[in-house]
Amino acid sequence: MTGIVRIAALAAVGLAAGAGLGGCGSPSEHRVGVTATDSSCRPATTELRAGRLTFAVTNKGTKTTELYLYAAGDKVMGEVENVGPGTTRNLTATVPAGDYQLACKPGMEGSGVRTDVHVSGGAM
Amino acid sequence: MIVRLLPNFLIGLREGLEASLVVSILVAYLVRTGRRRQLPPIWVGAAAAVGLSLAAGAGLQLTARSLSFRAQEGFGGVMSLVAVACVTWMIFWMRSQARNLKGDLQGRVDLALVGGGLALGTVAFLAVGREGLETALFVWSAVQAAGSGPAPVAGAFLGLGVAVVLAFLLYRQSVHLNLAVFFRVTGAALIVVVAGITAYALHDLQEAALVPGLHALAFDLSHIPHLGADSLLGTLLRGVFNLSPQYTWLQLAAFLGYLVPVMALFFRPQRPARSAVAADGPGPVRRPTEVHASR
Numbered sequence: 075m076t077g078i079v080r081i082a083a084l085a086a087v088g089l090a091a092g093a094g095l096g097g098c099g100s101p102s103e104h105r106v107g108v109t110a111t112d113s114s115c116r117p118a119t120t121e122l123r124a125g126r127l128t129f130a131v132t133n134k135g136t137k138t139t140e141l142y143l144y145a146a147g148d149k150v151m152g153e154v155e156n157v158g159p160g161t162t163r164n165l166t167a168t169v170p171a172g173d174y175q176l177a178c179k180p181g182m183e184g185s186g187v188r189t190d191v192h193v194s195g196g197a198m
Numbered sequence: 199m200i201v202r203l204l205p206n207f208l209i210g211l212r213e214g215l216e217a218s219l220v221v222s223i224l225v226a227y228l229v230r231t232g233r234r235r236q237l238p239p240i241w242v243g244a245a246a247a248v249g250l251s252l253a254a255g256a257g258l259q260l261t262a263r264s265l266s267f268r269a270q271e272g273f274g275g276v277m278s279l280v281a282v283a284c285v286t287w288m289i290f291w292m293r294s295q296a297r298n299l300k301g302d303l304q305g306r307v308d309l310a311l312v313g314g315g316l317a318l319g320t321v322a323f324l325a326v327g328r329e330g331l332e333t334a335l336f337v338w339s340a341v342q343a344a345g346s347g348p349a350p351v352a353g354a355f356l357g358l359g360v361a362v363v364l365a366f367l368l369y370r371q372s373v374h375l376n377l378a379v380f381f382r383v384t385g386a387a388l389i390v391v392v393a394g395i396t397a398y399a400l401h402d403l404q405e406a407a408l409v410p411g412l413h414a415l416a417f418d419l420s421h422i423p424h425l426g427a428d429s430l431l432g433t434l435l436r437g438v439f440n441l442s443p444q445y446t447w448l449q450l451a452a453f454l455g456y457l458v459p460v461m462a463l464f465f466r467p468q469r470p471a472r473s474a475v476a477a478d479g480p481g482p483v484r485r486p487t488e489v490h491a492s493r
Contacts, residue, residue: 152267158206164264183420
């Protein structure tokens with residue numbers, strides 16, 4: 075019983091830590107808008123600087139979508155799901171220089187509508 | 199309006215069901231066994247999870263930040279695994295109580311429950327909290343979008359509302375079941391739910407690359423019409439049983455690796471209690487020694 079209570083305390087601390095982290099993101103992080111529709115996935119720019127990136131994806135389609143950032147071999151660098159039509163959600167990931175793909179997945183299925191993005195230079 | 203309302207409604211429904219069904223079964227169990235005074239810890243646990251999630255979600259979404267992807271997925275995965283442990287404990291705790299319910303043993307049961315309140319509150323907290331952050335982020339994103347149209351926020355809250363109503367109806371239905379049937383049905387259903395949560399947790403951990411095998415798919419039915427994650431059936435399967443139309447091999451192994459042994463343990467013949475549970479309902483002819491051997 076006490077074990078379970080202890081686990082609960084840990085979980086509560088975890089949730090609270092999650093709340094705390096929200097307030098202290100690095101001010102130098104770069105934000106990139108991404109517009110998703112049922113058939114397209116357009117970042118405001120495809121040339122990005124390495125570091126902590128936040129993609130703010132706005133769903134202008136009619137289906138719920140997800141946004142993935144893939145490295146080579148479809149390694150998941152970041153993902154945000156449950157982007158309902160009309161809403162905007164954020165995907166934050168720390169991204170080193172290299173070639174990546176942004177994938178929007180209208181209907182939250184399949185391999186998605188992909189756009190190549192290039193990340194260069196920049197201090198981590 | 200409607201094209202934007204429905205998808206948001208389905209997300210709200212799914213997330214709401216994921217959070218509320220385990221709690222509704224727990225509440226039904228306590229009411230059904232005459233322990234309404236054990237309910238407050240459940241409400242406190244659930245409310246704490248909702249409050250913390252909304253606060254954390256607001257801190258992130260409304261300041262346009264997000265946790266790093268790996269942190270969020272890892273957090274969700276670990277929370278889900280802890281929820282698996284707790285709800286499994288709850289299932290077998292309910293089972294062990296099932297045979298002690300009647301007559302002169304009532305006092306002993308109540309004694310055992312003194313410390314049980316905290317444990318029950320914890321189960322409720324985890325059942326609601328494990329997906330709470332994701333739900334809160336979705337809710338806040340819908341609230342934020344209200345400036346450019348009411349459909350997302352209306353859909354989100356309608357979905358959550360319908361989920362709560364469905365959970366309430368489930369509670370209402372289940373408290374009328376014969377007690378022995380109630381224990382079997384809710385126990386078996388919870389085991390399927392928890393097997394689903396186990397697979398779900400592994401998917402989170404695989405996406406966070408804390409566990410390998412994300413692209414080794416056992417099956418993918420998401421392209422089948424009306425089964426995908428954004429369809430009504432897909433929503434209900436995921437919301438009620440945590441089943442997704444696409445599993446990796448590791449998820450499938452975890453699902454079965456939980457489901458089969460736990461189901462077998464749950465339905466294993468149990469030592470007969472000193473007094474019979476069977477007094478509760480008509481049912482087939484039961485001698486006390488057969489009560490728990492009958493499946």
